[in-house]
Amino acid sequence: MKIRAAVSRAQTPVPALETLELQAPRPDELRVRIVAAGICHTDLHAHAGRLSPLPIVLGHEGAGIVEAVGDRVRDLAPGDHVLLSGSSCGVCPDCTQGTPSYCDEAMPRNFGGKRLDGTTALATEEGAPVHSHFFGQSSFATHAIVPERTAVKVDASLPLETLAPLGCGIITGAGSVIESLRVGAGDSIAIFGVGGVGLSAVMAARLVGAERIIAVDLNRDRLDLALQLGATDALPADEGDLVARIRAVTGRGVNFSFNTTTAPAIFSAAIDCLAMRGVAGFVTAPRGEWAPPMFQLLSGGRMVRGILGGDAAPRQLIPMLIRYWQQGRFPFDRLIRFYPFEQIAQAFADVAAGKVIKPVLRVS
Numbered sequence: 551m552k553i554r555a556a557v558s559r560a561q562t563p564v565p566a567l568e569t570l571e572l573q574a575p576r577p578d579e580l581r582v583r584i585v586a587a588g589i590c591h592t593d594l595h596a597h598a599g600r601l602s603p604l605p606i607v608l609g610h611e612g613a614g615i616v617e618a619v620g621d622r623v624r625d626l627a628p629g630d631h632v633l634l635s636g637s638s639c640g641v642c643p644d645c646t647q648g649t650p651s652y653c654d655e656a657m658p659r660n661f662g663g664k665r666l667d668g669t670t671a672l673a674t675e676e677g678a679p680v681h682s683h684f685f686g687q688s689s690f691a692t693h694a695i696v697p698e699r700t701a702v703k704v705d706a707s708l709p710l711e712t713l714a715p716l717g718c719g720i721i722t723g724a725g726s727v728i729e730s731l732r733v734g735a736g737d738s739i740a741i742f743g744v745g746g747v748g749l750s751a752v753m754a755a756r757l758v759g760a761e762r763i764i765a766v767d768l769n770r771d772r773l774d775l776a777l778q779l780g781a782t783d784a785l786p787a788d789e790g791d792l793v794a795r796i797r798a799v800t801g802r803g804v805n806f807s808f809n810t811t812t813a814p815a816i817f818s819a820a821i822d823c824l825a826m827r828g829v830a831g832f833v834t835a836p837r838g839e840w841a842p843p844m845f846q847l848l849s850g851g852r853m854v855r856g857i858l859g860g861d862a863a864p865r866q867l868i869p870m871l872i873r874y875w876q877q878g879r880f881p882f883d884r885l886i887r888f889y890p891f892e893q894i895a896q897a898f899a900d901v902a903a904g905k906v907i908k909p910v911l912r913v914s
């Protein structure tokens with residue numbers, strides 16, 4: 551069938567809308583009409599050709615309505631409302647233990663730009679293949695072909711456009727605090743970079759009862775928002791000795807740090823601010839030369855912990871976060887700004903310039 555999709559092509563500043571041809575779903579796939587799709591920094595990296603082959607349709611925080619299912623699909627049916635998260639095999643050790651972001655096939659399934667058999671679900675009207683299946687969805691499009699495991703069913707009474715970013719950014723931040731670091735009552739955490747992922751971590755840290763939640767950023771507006779969402783302290787990153795100011799909050803450093811930035815100096819600060827046996831979680835790699843301070847780690851029994859997708863099992867964590875949101879205890883909707891699908895270029899520009907925390911495209 552013909553669909554409208556935002557296609558990322560080499561040497562273009564932003565994805566551009568085109569009419570494409572979409573295949574029918576395979577036996578284990580769904581066709582989803584996309585209602586809304588969040589934009590995440592990963593989409594910007596991928597658009598620049600750093601993660602996946604081009605041309606490709608990106609988008610990995612889709613929300614929509616199932617229109618058609620393959621014959622082997624058992625859990626979902628046409629008409630179901632779904633949020634889309636990552637793709638995983640379902641049978642490897644990490645999938646069976648509920649940590650599918652570390653699936654043995656995570657890289658080819660999420661970044662390969664095609665099914666594992668090498669086929670893509672998308673082509674131009676002239677028949678030239680366009681890469682699909684980005685995070686199992688390629689949801690910057692009116693319709694997507696999605697492996698069944700990528701979809702999480704939600705109640706049809708809920709607003710899909712608001713829920714869309716739960717699929718990646720929000721569960722990454724909240725899952726890092728709840729599942730990966732397992733922050734609890736009485737703990738202290740410093741959160742470096744309070745964009746969509748960092749603010750989700752702030753809200754989750756309040757949810758689990760952390761005693762001190764220290765937000766660090768350069769952007770004063772975001773620090774104000776962090777305080778409103780549960781941070782106990784907000785520290786501008788550019789006002790003097792950052793590590794000393796964090797250590798001064800607790801007197802002995804923090805139990806946890808959570809780094810959403812790529813700045814090498816922040817990777818160092820996120821370890822230097824830890825108390826004895828503290829853990830430094832991070833969700834993106836340092837951009838530039840950086841080496842871990844091994845003596846600091848050794849001398850304090852400290853750990854550095856890489857985190858993908860908040861270690862979350864989306865079918866458990868997403869419904870839980872929705873319930874907290876309904877109770878007013880996880881107000882992630884305050885991070886969102888909506889854009890019409892046709893304004894995807896503006897939304898990309900606003901993310902790159904730091905003018906928006908969580909843009910969500912209203913697709914159809």
Ligand SMILES: [Zn+2]
Binds near residue numbers: 638639643650654
């Ligand atoms: Zn797996």
Ligand SMILES: [Zn+2]
Binds near residue numbers: 593
């Ligand atoms: Zn993402």
